[in-house]
Amino acid sequence: MGSNVHMLGQKTSLVGRQPVRSLPTANPLPAAPTCIRAVACSASGKRRPVEYVSRQDIVGVLPEGKASGGPAPPPQHSRSGGVPPSVTSAGATRGPQTRGPPAEAVADPAEDDDEEVGEEVGEEGEEEGFGAARAPDWDPxxxxxxxxxxxxxxxxxxxxxxxxxxxxxxxxFLPEADARALRGVFDRRFADPRVTHPERFLWDYWHVPDQYTLVRTQAQVYFPEELYNRLEDALLSYGESQLGCRAISPIWMSYYVDGCVQELHCDNPHGPFAFVLSLTKDWEQREFSGGETMILQPGVLNYWRNYEPRKGLELQQLVTRVPAPFNRLTVFDPRFPHGVRQVHGTRDPRKGRLVLHGWFTEPAPFFQGPLEPADAEEALNGGLAPLWDALEGISGLVTGTLIVRVRISGRDGSVSGLEWLADTLVEVPNHDRAAAEALLEGRVLPRLRALVHNEVRDCLTAITFPTVPSGEDSVLTYPIIFE
Known part of the structure; x- marks a missing residue:
């Protein structure tokens, strides 16, 4: 799909990024080209081309009145009460006129093909009515x-x-004992403000005017090694099993007291998923206001498509606010503008907002089970070739991450199950232009998310992998990144 679909998401590294461990149970596939092209396959393995329904087909099935937009609207009146004159393409005005058939369509009344000419004119009028009655982004x-x-x-x-x-x-998210142990380390080091020890000087007061104000440190250097490793393992296991991501960024720990805030921003270069794990105690009885994660709602990012001139909007309709009670893991799409509501109240770190945060990174295909990646590579690459051709036509019209898990039978190599792990696909504004162009060409653009889902399912389930002597099943986690 050109350069817009990738099997492996190549993401910009964070400044000061440290290597992190991938889970040892997963075997990565051998290196493959980062660009993947696509074709639609049916369950039988035969190529299934993408089909577009023509505009005439849609008109043909519309109920009466739909194609022409229903009853004619009442005439538009000017402020003086009269009907405004129509405007020519040159900008001059003229009085209302009745449109007659084109000169070449006028036939001699004596000829026998009068009805055919009339039918042609009627069909042309119906076609124009359909185009005029529907906005370019109309989804039949x-x-x-x-x-x-x-x-x-x-x-x-x-x-x-x-x-x-x-x-x-x-x-x-964490076992209760581990969550309390992490919180206990923090509380003990801030228990007596008059006692000085090296761990009290690990914090960075991070202030970027009009953007960020918080106090942060690296979790790996703050917590005892064994406790930190359990935290990291829990996040890596979740990223692998639920998001198809085999690594995480360095984990930050931050506390927020009076005046701390994160204004809206986007983190899309850092990874396909961001996370916040709260260690804040007694959220409902907290001694501060604010502190929720704020995420701009999808309707705001597509504001004019959902615009209602007679309906006002307030904060709760514009921003999703996610509270941070103890031991809650919040995972979100970092492409969405997000931030942290300003904290007002306590200046005691032990009574403020305390969170661990970072990004899940490196979405990559990998196998679990007896099937060797090298043995499966040829079948996988050959089976996916049709997918890239099928998705070529929507290059640049969708963006996001789609992660799929398939179960492979060890006895016959067939795909016995498919599970959608994560889906952040959205249609980009170019889709409106493409839809308008499709209408002009007599086509209706399919629902793009549905098209991607069906093509991916049909193609993956049609692949036959090598069998294994033990007959044991294997699992393939496969990410597709649309950029």
């Missing part, structure tokens, strides 16, 4: 009447196979 697949008519005529409708999720909340 969400129009209930159109959907019903398409089903009656057995025209396939692609459905989304998973929902986009940009915020994931996991309460009770």
């Amino acid at each position: 697949w969400t129009d209930p009447e159109v959907v019903e008519a398409l089903k009656e005529q057995e025209i396939p409708i692609l459905e989304e196979l998973t929902s986009a999720t940009h915020i994931i909340v996991n309460d009770g």
